[in-house]
Amino acid sequence: MTDPETSALPGFSACTLDRCDQVRVDPAALAEWFNDPAACRIMLRGLDPLIDGDRLARQPIPMDARLEEHALLGRLDDGRPIFAELRRDIPHGGQFAPRVWEAASILSAEELGLYGAVRSLVDWHARHGFCAVCGGPTLPVKAGWSRKCNACDAEHFPRVDPVVIMLAEYEGKVLMGRQPRFPPKRYSALAGFVEPGETLEGAVARELFEEAGIRVSDVRYIMSQPWPFPSSLMIACTAQAHDDALTLDTQELEDAFWASTDEIRAAFAGDESARFIAPPPMAVAHHLLKYWLEQQN
Amino acid sequence: MTDPETSALPGFSACTLDRCDQVRVDPAALAEWFNDPAACRIMLRGLDPLIDGDRLARQPIPMDARLEEHALLGRLDDGRPIFAELRRDIPHGGQFAPRVWEAASILSAEELGLYGAVRSLVDWHARHGFCAVCGGPTLPVKAGWSRKCNACDAEHFPRVDPVVIMLAEYEGKVLMGRQPRFPPKRYSALAGFVEPGETLEGAVARELFEEAGIRVSDVRYIMSQPWPFPSSLMIACTAQAHDDALTLDTQELEDAFWASTDEIRAAFAGDESARFIAPPPMAVAHHLLKYWLEQQN
Known part of the structure; x- marks a missing residue:
């Protein structure tokens, strides 16, 4: 990696x-x-x-x-x-x-x-052998790019589930959080699924408020990444926080803190004394953090 | 509207x-x-x-x-x-x-x-009464934000289907196309669903090549819009075309042309002599075109 x-x-x-x-x-x-x-x-x-x-x-x-x-x-x-x-x-x-x-x-x-x-x-395909509309069996059509129900004729298309993943920024620091399932010392950008009826910007603002209690504006798109576990589309953004006071949803986040550029550089350098371990290059959060760091120079 | x-x-x-x-x-x-x-x-x-x-x-x-x-x-x-x-x-x-x-x-x-x-x-909910994994009946859980299968315990979440919609730009003009089902004279930005394994940028490039035969780079995100018919998330972008020669997929597009700023202004003004009718303010394509036009001044 x-x-x-x-x-x-x-x-x-x-x-x-x-x-x-x-x-x-x-x-x-x-x-x-x-x-x-x-x-x-x-x-x-x-x-x-x-x-x-x-x-x-x-x-x-x-x-x-x-x-x-x-x-x-x-x-x-x-x-x-x-x-x-x-x-x-x-x-x-x-x-x-x-x-x-x-x-x-x-x-x-x-x-x-x-x-x-x-x-x-x-x-x-393995998880969509049946029709969600009527329960009948479905078969692949269009060279495997959709499935069709024999019984009710409904057509079903492969899922792509948009997820926002974002760095909230406040006075030269960004918000890093850790989920209970993360390896020790690993922190990453906060993330969550986009819900029906939301813009990307709305989803970023909602997730940061739900998970960390902060209000943001000026959401900017940075990059995207397919994440096939099973079918996410990661949409990486930055946002400007209005305040740095955190109220964590402890069901979602075990901890969170505002990381300085020095702390992020130490994490990328793999320093033993670093405050946290950075997300790996596989993850879009790694590239989002690097992008943000470059903008600070 | x-x-x-x-x-x-x-x-x-x-x-x-x-x-x-x-x-x-x-x-x-x-x-x-x-x-x-x-x-x-x-x-x-x-x-x-x-x-x-x-x-x-x-x-x-x-x-x-x-x-x-x-x-x-x-x-x-x-x-x-x-x-x-x-x-x-x-x-x-x-x-x-x-x-x-x-x-x-x-x-x-x-x-x-x-x-x-x-x-x-x-x-x-109306179209997901059955489990795609096993065909068994599902019931709403989590206050209506997912459904669970009684038989196999699989959980299913509401779909949000990302769609890229984009203006390809070449020498101060943008590509407008019309689908056969559009009202007379209506043209709009080209669009298509993001597929598994794609970035947003990759989807923009693929769709423009498939539908119009053009290669693009420098894809930029502009804005997004939920489009509940039934569950799309429109992701509006611009992209720079390498060439203006078009090869249309006539299954998807009845016609397409490179529109000048004057032609777009005439369409927004509702001029009778305008080359095309602009997409309505409900549609993100309207706002994408307006955004692009403002950037040209």
């Missing part, structure tokens, strides 16, 4: 695949691509990646494979079609299958991004 | 309700709020608003009403708890029930924002 290649961007952010959406709704072209002898597929083991060197393992598509059990991911740089197998439980093979946190230090940034997309899609 | 009050912000963006999320997971406090004689509720007719003056109609909560059939929206400015009824089919009463587009010209910006939140939440 300290690989300089992957730390230039947050994890999962560098998927550059041409998704070829028009082929998804063209059954003839889709069948031709699936039957192309040069086509390949990515399989997961459970939801973990199968890895070959610094890439996700690519397999030729077996003769007896069924198109309905695959999603079209798109086209590789060399033009070859690439699919993902939609079965959730994949028999153990001989290939190296590290867990995802290890994978992040092995895969190139582009391949980690591709893995994130595949993981979210495979997980969504 | 030309009300100056509502045109300062895109529609549905001004919900300022204190959502009181801690009460959602505190059954004793929730029951107390529901039984508070000062508590009130909002009901929809189908998914249309019931209106009283420039506000959504508020009803006292009937003695025989069931908490499980309501979502806690939060607390009004005067401290009273406010709920939404979760039944989808609401018997016809004597109150004025215009359709939503008419409502937008009647409701204050704050009330239109509240309506958007209620509409998305009520619609989501």
